[in-house]
Amino acid sequence: MSKTILKVEDITMQFGGVVAVNNFCMEVHEGExxxxxxxxxxxxxxxxxxxxxxxxxxxxxxxxxxxxxISNFPQGKMKKMYAGENHGxxxxxxxxxxxxxxxxxxxxxxxxxxLFKSLTVFENVLIAKHMRSKANVFSATFRMxxxxxxxxxxETMKLLEIVGLADLKDEIASSLPYGKQRHLEIAxxxxxxxxxxxxxxxxxxxxxxxxxxxxxxxxxxxxxxGLTVFMIEHHMDLVMEISDRxxxxxxxxxxxxxxxxxxxxxKRVIEAYxxxxxxx
Amino acid sequence: MKKTTKMICTLIAAAAFxxxxxxxxSNKNKYGMAVTVLQKxxxxxxxxxxxxLLNGFTGLFSLGQAxxxxxxxxxxAIFTIxxxxxxxxxxxxxxxxxIENIEFPMVVALIFAGLVAAAFAAVIGFPVLxxxxxYLAIATLGFSEIIRAFIASPQMDQITNGSYGLKSIxxxxxYMVIGLCIVCITIMAMLINSSYGRAFKAIREDEIAAEAMGxxxxxxxxxxxxxxxxxxxxxxxxxxxxxxxxxxxxxxxxLTYDILLIVVIGGMGxxxxxxxxALLVTASKEWWLRFFDEPLTIAGVNIPLFRNGFRxxxxxxxxxxxxxxxxxxxxxxxxxxxxxxxxLIKSIPKRISSLFRKKEGAAK
Numbered sequence: 001m002s003k004t005i006l007k008v009e010d011i012t013m014q015f016g017g018v019v020a021v022n023n024f025c026m027e028v029h030e031g032e033x034x035x036x037x038x039x040x041x042x043x044x045x046x047x048x049x050x051x052x053x054x055x056x057x058x059x060x061x062x063x064x065x066x067x068x069x070i071s072n073f074p075q076g077k078m079k080k081m082y083a084g085e086n087h088g089x090x091x092x093x094x095x096x097x098x099x100x101x102x103x104x105x106x107x108x109x110x111x112x113x114x115l116f117k118s119l120t121v122f123e124n125v126l127i128a129k130h131m132r133s134k135a136n137v138f139s140a141t142f143r144m145x146x147x148x149x150x151x152x153x154x155e156t157m158k159l160l161e162i163v164g165l166a167d168l169k170d171e172i173a174s175s176l177p178y179g180k181q182r183h184l185e186i187a188x189x190x191x192x193x194x195x196x197x198x199x200x201x202x203x204x205x206x207x208x209x210x211x212x213x214x215x216x217x218x219x220x221x222x223x224x225x226g227l228t229v230f231m232i233e234h235h236m237d238l239v240m241e242i243s244d245r246x247x248x249x250x251x252x253x254x255x256x257x258x259x260x261x262x263x264x265x266x267k268r269v270i271e272a273y274x275x276x277x278x279x280x
Numbered sequence: 281m282k283k284t285t286k287m288i289c290t291l292i293a294a295a296a297f298x299x300x301x302x303x304x305x306s307n308k309n310k311y312g313m314a315v316t317v318l319q320k321x322x323x324x325x326x327x328x329x330x331x332x333l334l335n336g337f338t339g340l341f342s343l344g345q346a347x348x349x350x351x352x353x354x355x356x357a358i359f360t361i362x363x364x365x366x367x368x369x370x371x372x373x374x375x376x377x378x379i380e381n382i383e384f385p386m387v388v389a390l391i392f393a394g395l396v397a398a399a400f401a402a403v404i405g406f407p408v409l410x411x412x413x414x415y416l417a418i419a420t421l422g423f424s425e426i427i428r429a430f431i432a433s434p435q436m437d438q439i440t441n442g443s444y445g446l447k448s449i450x451x452x453x454x455y456m457v458i459g460l461c462i463v464c465i466t467i468m469a470m471l472i473n474s475s476y477g478r479a480f481k482a483i484r485e486d487e488i489a490a491e492a493m494g495x496x497x498x499x500x501x502x503x504x505x506x507x508x509x510x511x512x513x514x515x516x517x518x519x520x521x522x523x524x525x526x527x528x529x530x531x532x533x534x535l536t537y538d539i540l541l542i543v544v545i546g547g548m549g550x551x552x553x554x555x556x557x558a559l560l561v562t563a564s565k566e567w568w569l570r571f572f573d574e575p576l577t578i579a580g581v582n583i584p585l586f587r588n589g590f591r592x593x594x595x596x597x598x599x600x601x602x603x604x605x606x607x608x609x610x611x612x613x614x615x616x617x618x619x620x621x622x623x624l625i626k627s628i629p630k631r632i633s634s635l636f637r638k639k640e641g642a643a644k
Contacts, residue, residue: 052492102494110492116485118613119478127482130475131494137503140474141467149475192494 002030004066005196005228006051006106011060012084013046013252014074020046022252023085024060028196033222033229035239037263038249039272044232045111047249048200052108053098059084061094064104064196069096103131107194109185111201111232117174121165121184124173125156128191156191162224163187163217179210183217190225197222199231203238211235215242240264248272289618305454315454317563319522322461325558327515328542329468329551330508335540336548336613337472338504339484340409341417343536344401345512347424350531351400352393352513353520354431357446358439359384359392360521365448369441376438386452390460390517397513398506400427409501424536432528445527452521460518464511469551471507480504484549545602547609552616557609569594 006028013021021043028034036044050057053070058078061071071094074082096104116124129152135145143149160166163183168176173184182202189197202218203211215238222229233239239246240260248256248263250272256263263269304315327345334340363383366375384392408419430436432443440446471477479500482490491497520526538561546557569591576586602610614620 054488097496098488098491099494099496102492108492110489114486114489114492116482116489119481119485123478123481127478127490127495128493130479130482133475135475137471137476137507140476141471143470143474145475152475188493 002032004028005030005064006230007063008047008051009061009063010086010089011047011050011057011062012082012086013043013050013055014058014078014082014084017081017083019083020252021050021057021249024249024252024254026247026254026257028228028230030195030228031226032244033218033231033242035243035246036230036232036249037234037236037239037246041251042249043252044249045200046252048108048198048232052106052198053096053101056095058082059086059090061090061092064101064106067104068092068094069101069104070094099131102192102194105193105195106198107189107192107196108198109182109189109200109202111204113178113181113185115173115181115185115188117172119173120170121160121173121176122156122169124184125159125188125191126152128188129156131192159187159191162221163190178205179213182206182214186217186221190221194227196228196230199229199233201232201234203233203235206235208237211238214238218242286618301454301458313567317567318559319454319457320519320566321559321562322458322555323515323518323522324539324542324562325555326461326464326518327512327539328546328554328558329465330511330515331539332543332546332548332551332554333468333472333480333511334504334508335543336550336554337477337484338480338501340501340504341413342420342505342508343417343533343540344420344424344509345539346531346533346535347420347427348397348401348509348512349516349519349535350424350427350431350528351397352516353526353531354440354446354516355396355513356389356393356517357449357520357526360386360389360450361446361448362450369446369448370438372441372444373437379439386450386456386521390514390521393517394510394514397516398510401506401509402502405502405505406498409498409505421533421536424531425533428528428531431531440528443528445525446520447525449520449524449526451524457518457522460514464514465551465555468507468511472551476500476503541599543609545599545609547606547611547613549613550609550611550615553609553611553614556611556616564598565591565595 004027006026008024008026011021011024012019024047026036036047038044046055049055050070051062057070057072059073059082062069071090071092073090073093074087116127119127133140133145133148133152135148139145157166157169160169163186165180165184165187168180173181176184186199186202199218203214206214218229219242221227243260245258246260246263247254248266248269255268255272256266258266304311304318308315327349331342331345334342358379359382361369363381366380404423408416408423411419431440434442436442472480479490479495482493482495483497483500487497516531519530542558542561543554545561546553546555572586572591572594573588574586576583
């Protein structure tokens with residue numbers, strides 16, 4: 001088996017008295033497409049936000065490329081209120097900010113699209129190149145980074161061609177149709193040169209035809225950029241078709257994991273989605 | 281439009297502008313008001329662009345501009361007043377011996393003024409920039425008032441001359457003032473169009489997405505804040521250079537509001553908008569509306585409204601009209617381009633005719 005690129009260990013996220021994610025463990029191996037599914041409110045996006053550094057977890061740790069990027073344990077007021085498991089297992093606080101995590105090679109998209117709305121398509125992608133540029137504020141202002149700037153622009157253009165937005169490059173991002181905005185968000189994430197791409201419901205609000213296109217698109221960019229993909233998704237067609245492995249969350253708890261076939265036949269997953277007959 | 285045509289247009293405009301400056305400089309006495317308005321307008325344009333860099337481009341609603349201007353103005357004034365005339369300036373408490381004999385040349389003093397303001401901004405930036413929107417505005421406003429009160433305090437008499445203000449600041453000619461203003465505005469425009477400028481805009485658009493794109497929020501906000509304050513400091517120094525005497529009451533909150541007004545009228549997120557509106561606002565405030573302040577007599581009847589202060593009423597009404605018709609400021613987030621200008625000129629007949637057509641339609 002190839003090496004583990006992302007490892008989530010015993011993540012618990014508690015907001016006040018509500019345990020949104022409870023003791024979630026997961027591994028993503030290099031080159032895989034892994035999906036996280038679960039009914040609404042199961043804590044999928046919360047888990048995502050913990051991995052990308054938006055929320056500090058209440059307890060647990062996250063490793064990327066064998067480096068600990070996030071670790072936390074219940075402190076202060078949480079110490080008494082903590083309702084999760086593994087209390088005392090973690091004693092270190094490591095908290096990388098989202099930008100540092102992106103720099104390490106984790107790029108993400110958002111459930112409710114977050115583009116730079118009033119900027120052009122081209123600028124949206126070009127901004128993602130800023131992180132890797134070596135110019136400081138003086139050399140950038142006085143245009144002493146011409147070579148780098150030119151290279152960034154060329155790479156941006158190439159990326160837009162790959163995702164099929166090249167002829168829309170001067171459009172304002174918010175004027176694009178919904179499906180294209182999704183593509184642009186993925187293009188922007190790719191511009192940060194990630195190893196691991198996190199997609200938060202990439203097919204939300206898409207019709208079946210658009211979903212099919214997206215499926216092919218994700219497969220294509222995965223091959224082309226040598227990515228590992230981890231996604232949250234509700235469209236089961238999409239999930240079952242492209243995932244290598246699936247994790248299922250319900251009420252914050254992991255209830256199953258395995259290949260698409262295993263998940264489709266798992267009794268607990270079916271119960272979580274369809275409910276249990278009352279007389280049982 | 282071709283690149284060469286644009287070049288020619290720009291060159292003609294620049295030549296015309298320089299010719300205007302030469303003409304005004306040689307007829308200073310006759311056109312005193314125009315000379316004043318042009319210089320003050322450009323100085324305010326520098327500060328307005330610096331504020332726009334924060335408010336319009338980085339999306340940080342800061343109201344500390346007057347404080348940073350005060351720092352710049354005093355830093356500049358203290359070190360440029362000729363040593364021989366310092367005795368008469370600091371006639372109350374005398375000058376502090378440590379700075380008694382230090383005199384900087386003009387450009388060095390200007391950069392020093394900017395650096396003082398920037399250094400202060402860097403220090404207060406770390407706590408203040410963790411705040412957002414209105415709270416940031418209140419915090420920066422507070423710091424700006426602290427600076428002013430500090431400068432005016434009697435304990436600072438030997439350095440800032442307290443509430444007596446500083447005078448005998450060496451004069452500069454119109455070329456110097458306007459030239460420096462244009463240099464400052466150009467540098468800021470270049471910054472905004474660079475990779476860092478794009479990162480600032482990304483923060484304005486969506487902080488969470490910007491952070492997910494690897495932009496370090498605090499670092500970039502701090503950078504924008506420090507650079508903005510640097511140029512606000514230089515703007516203050518230029519104001520001192522132009523007015524030749526300053527005192528702390530110049531830098532009250534009202535000055536920040538004046539600049540905010542210029543930025544909003546010009547368009548949040550437009551450099552040319554800020555410059556244009558700085559010139560228009562200064563001109564109408566100080567010059568074009570002057571006659572409303574003079575007593576007016578038509579056919580022997582004295583119109584009662586025309587008296588001292590009426591000008592500001594008209595000015596305020598004009599502002600409201602501008603804001604009503606241009607909701608996002610004169611330029612919005614657009615920048616000046618020759619295509620835009622010619623397009624506007626070409627569209628004027630159409631606009632006028634459509635105006636009449638609408639009225640006809642309404643009549644029916």
